[in-house]
Amino acid sequence: MTDTARYAYAVARHLDAAAVDGVPGVHGADLSVVRHCGLDAVLSDVPLPEFDEQGLKQNLEDFTWLEAVARAHDDVVWAVASSAPTAPLRLATIFLDDDAVRRRLEELQGQLTEVLDRVEGRAEWSVKVIAPPRGGASESPAPTSGAEFLRRRKAEAEEREQHLEDGTRAAEEVHQELVALTVASRLLPPQDPQLTGHRGTMVLNGAYLVPHDAGMAFADRVRDLGARHTGLSVEVAGPWPPYSFAVLEEM
């Protein structure tokens, strides 16, 4: 079995193995659960050559491969998080066999338990604020001179810059209001429009940890904020597995 490795998706607590039955892992592999020290690791077999150091370095450069593995990883995390407190693991956490997984669970038992305590009964919500693209040049009378044309262009550029600043300020206000409502929050870099397809500028990409029973109220509050900031697009999505809040405390 030296050509097979174990891919670890998540660590959960009191996971009903039926919850991941029939959920396909990376490359459609079956999932299995290794239970040790009161922790449940969700795993599947992957080909070692594809996931060893050399293989990973090469494959992570292949966008098609990366997308397939990322989606499978995320699908499994969702399935696990839907039925038990879950700490998602980073993509491509690879062990050589189940004994190695058990050893690691034992070593990190205290820290993993803390993480599960932190996220239990809570979910992650994503809030994105997008400042729409500023309308292009208005078709006003043609400029009478080159200098006039340039002045106009410069004014438009300044207007756009102002528009962006206003959006950023509004986003900061939205974030501050949400921080007051949530257990924890994390700011993420704005996403690339080429990947998301959004138009305009993402001025806020925030993650918020919200108790399950407060999720709807949180979403309503985000919608209120969106209504108040009419010039901006405010999107809320969730509940998601608590990816942003599953971090081991610094040793």
Add this chain to the structure above:
Amino acid sequence: MTEQGAGPPSRSYQSSPGQFGRPQPANLADILERVLDKGIIIAGDIRVNLLDIELLTIKIRLLIVSVDKAQEMGIDWWRNDPMLNASAQELTEENQRLQSRIDELESDRSERGD
């Protein structure tokens, strides 16, 4: 990666407490951000630091670089750092173009003796 239209934002709301609601189809940017930049880092038997790998393009690298890491690199995105912000980048470029065009015109005028 094709340009998609700006459709309505995907939303999902809890149908009951504890249920995770999944927007369909899951947005690739959200997925990459979650699986590459978040989640617990446990040292497995194969050691690969995702951030050390020349990932695809600078765009993907920026997508997954965490805020903490970005701040270490001196990027403060609240101030619309061009590195993280396409619009700011466009503005910077446009300003440069305008400035050089003004310089050209002004040098034309001084040659004509206006």
